[in-house]
Amino acid sequence: MAGSTFGSMFRITTWGESHGQGIGAVIDGCPAGLELNEEAIQVFLDRRRPGQTRYTTQRNEADTVKILSGVFEGRTTGTPISLAVMNTNQISKDYSEIAGYYRPGHADYTYDTKYGFRDYRGGGRSSGRETIGRVAAGAIASSILKELGINVCAYTKSIGNITIDYAKCNKDNIFKSPFYMPDMEASAAAETLMQEKIKELNSVGGVIECIISGVPAGVGEPVFDKLDANLGKAVLSIGAVKGIEFGSGFLAAEKTGIENNDPFLYAADGKVTKLSNHAGGILGGISDGSEIVFRAAVKPTASIAMNQRTINKAGENIDIKIKGRHDPVIVPRAVVVVEAMAAITLVDMLFVSMTSKMDSIIKFFQKEQGD
Template identity: 65%
Template sequence: MAGSTYGNIFKITTWGESHGKGIGVVIDGCPAGLPLSKEDIQIYLNRRKPGQSRYSTPRKEDDAVEILSGVFEGKTTGTPISLVVFNNNQKSKDYSEIASYYRPGHADYTFDAKYGFRDYRGGGRSSGRETIGRVAAGAIAAKILKQLGITLTTYTKSIGAIRISSFDADTIYNNPLYMPDADAAKKAEEYLEKCLSESDSAGGVIECIIDGVPAGIGDPVFEKLDANLAKAILSIGAVKGFEIGDGFDVALAKGTTNNDSFYMTNDHTVAKSTNHSGGVLGGMSDGSKIIFRAAVKPTPSVASLQKTVNKSGEDIEISIHGRHDPIIVPRAVVVVESMAALTILDAMLFNMSAKMDNICNFYKN
């Protein structure tokens, strides 16, 4: 299958299936000399691994990463970096029944329509475990960005109809839902308990704030920064919506209220008085914080009775059992952050050849 590679210069290719021997990623284009250890990557993987709370699948996996290539004596060599996480707790027999029918909300039918064959063990390449490779690569991208003074803060903005009304960055990692508002997190947990009692699932919204990106990153036509962010985020299986800045609210605004006024700061730099654009103008960063949101659908695997069809063309009713997340949002927070980091880093590397001055300054003696 095609379509498992992302990026132009900092390029990643993910591989593996949910119930195969392992999941991994090959990263090409990482600069040499970056200090890198397994621990740097594991911190990110621990944020998405299963079995950490009542609100994630009970599948027990350490998701321990191994570096197979591209790192020597604690630093990247400039050659392709290959990372692998071995699967140790597959229960493929839990999925044997679904080989004969199509689960609502899953890629079962579309895989059969495209290939005439599918790996029904946990969804194969369409499984959430595919994101392990993205997160492992994203950890490296985020480390490079941090050296450039760029940080990413990603969190759950809402679950169901429950939205955060305050923001405390320290609170994000103090609750299993990664919400920066303790009161909202408590209400969201109560809502999820109700969903669980009804054999149902929930969706939500993830927000990402990227701080420190200089103005001029991205391109004005087909490589727009916001367009590439949208593609990156919408490539995550459970994401069904993307908006940047004021997003869909711009349809309700007027030009006089939607435009961000510019002004000169005390240190003679250009700044904006507001940030309705979400940090991107004309496909290029404008120097303010980049703010976007991703809408994540409810987990489609629910124990409630659902209608579908089988491969024999018969209408049937099913109840899906097995190990599934009652909500995808909390574990998807780090996936969104990783895809954003990959997109920003790739755009910055791409931007290095935008000016003759940049090339001359790099190569001059």
């Protein structure tokens, strides 16, 4: 299977299946000397861990990470970092029925069509559990960004038709809300909505917003490797994400040029700033020094226990009710996945940007020789 590797200079490869022995990632290109331990990675994995609220799957997994290589005495060695999380609570018999039919909204049909074979246990490689490797790698990327004064913050903007009110938002509320919403009133309303959908055996989707602060101007490669293009690929590679927008996004199509342009000005300290940020912090595929803002649309969970129509391998039209343990809403556990993919992309593009100017290369090597 191709397509399991992402990045250029900071490169990750994820591996494993939902009901296999385990899930993990290999990270290549991490500089030597970064402080790293399993506890730091576990903090991120705990944010996507199942079974923490009634609004997530009740699959009981600790998702404990093990560092297998690339770290010695608490610091990275510059060699490939291998991370593993063993599966301990898979119940494969819950999925025995789906071997013969294709679940609506899932990758069952497309995987069978492409490979002529599929791991039907929980979706195999197409399962949301694949994101464990991404989150573990994202924890390392976030540690690198922290050293550079860059912060990535993702949260839930909406669940179904319930949307946060920015006037009522507080960043501290994100980890208090079961949905990672910064507006606790919206979070309470989302709980009511979810209780209704759980009774109906149905599911809902939502929108995740991500704000990245501290990124200097000049990060991103023109044409095919634009910063927003690579962020788009990274986020859209998350299985449940069906759309992404930056800044004003699709609303920009309704504006005039004078409304959508972001006027530049010099601040009192002489730094370049903007009066607005409709561009979402990226111009021409390159960061402009302001906050990078994007939103990702997450579809409703496809696995629902309501009656649905589909087809089987025998060529018949059938009705099904999906069994097993599934999230009634994917959004809360996807927040940290979006954050991780944004961090991985940024680190990769920052490393590439280091070679953009001869001045930077000369300055680096002169400093090294001086040391």
